[in-house]
Amino acid sequence: MPETSPDDAPPGTAALAFPTDFLWGASTSAYQIEGATNEDGRGPSVWDTFCRMTGRVNHGHTGDIACDHYHRYGDDVRLMKDLGIGAYRFSLAWPRVLPRGRGVANQAGLDFYDRLIDTLLEAGIEPWATLFHWDLPQALDDLGGWTNRDSAGWFADYATIAARRFGDRVKHWATFNEFSVFTLFGYAFGWAPPSISDKAAHLKTIHHVNLAHGDATAVLRAHVPGAAIGAIHSVQPCRPSSDAPEDIAATALFNEHWNLCFPDAQILGTYPPQIGASIEPYVRAGDMARICQPMDWFGLNHYAPMYAKADPGMLWGFVFGALPENLPRTGVGWPIDPSAFEQTLKELTSRYRLPIYVTENGYGSQTQPAPNERAELDDQGRVAYLAGSIEAMHRALRDGAKVRGYFVWSLLDNFEWGAGYGDRFGIVFVDYATQERIPKASARWYAALIKSQKAPPNRPKR
16 A cells, blocks of 8 residues: 655646555657657668658658657656656657568667666666557568568577577566557558558458567567566547437447457456457467467556547548547646546456556647747646646545556657657757756656655665
């Protein structure tokens, strides 16, 4: 159980105290911050291609420069150290490690991650590596990408290179980030790479990505002594936009696609019923045993509840529905409902019985035309959102949820996929013209929270 609250907790958390070994971190992803997309042998990813398709990304933005983290990682690590952040979840860029997705590894790309990992460790920050955060090498997509069953082997080979190179220093690994988002948006809705809408392609992708997860987990287990292996899922309560029977039925199927088809297969060894019936033609003998590998932790990305409605014109007959009018919203229009976060943590604990790390949670806002962007520095909306989320997480922990850590999304303002640079989720402001980093009010608030949770010298750690 949590202990007595420290006296120096920041506003909004004064009554809270977490276990002294609770992990406080920050998350980013490679394509969203690194830049240097054409440097040191990196190959193109599907997102490099997608960004150059007319009308796909707001204002034609790309990740070519992003936050220039490739050159400024030392500054970013110092920022985290100054904030007291204990762990950093980053992703490896598959096309930086293997420019064509397979074959000979790119030494310069491996060297970059060596430098990043060593700098983190020197700063006393624990590195948490994610193998895949959506940037599939374009050369593999040209071979069918995730619709090709060979993709599981390609991914396992990539995981082997990463495990052998970094496993002496990196002990916390995630195979994938948000399986349901990149598969549903890319292969069903057509909103992300490879921008198709095809049931067979989507079903194959779900199954092959699950196989890739299982094979990579086995690789990490074999090559990283003492590895703590997890996978990161976007889990949000799915609610119908109305009481109409068709909306309720559509929401049930949406829930299977968004919340269940990946963690159920990976942890429970079975697909949910509706998807299971559709995916059966693509499942071979022994596949579920390959997928269902022992896991050490569950990574949760949570932002807001989802509302769905029936739409016969969509591939699966569902689409995002209207939000209730009475719900407050973030600056990017997402509903604010901390009770949904608390509910999710409790339900995941009951369903999967794994320690949970919240690997993303945060507040998006939209920038104003320059030079007014810096009004974003006093981001009290983000402070209030984070305080509400952390209070909800504390209630869930108090009631038995197995929550072990929290990573804020995101350390930096960055490239936000289809929204380009118009949406900002960072606790640190990035001036994209100069690459200056300025901690926002939310960064100072988060630093104060972390400091308030550290054990005094005379209080033993658990």
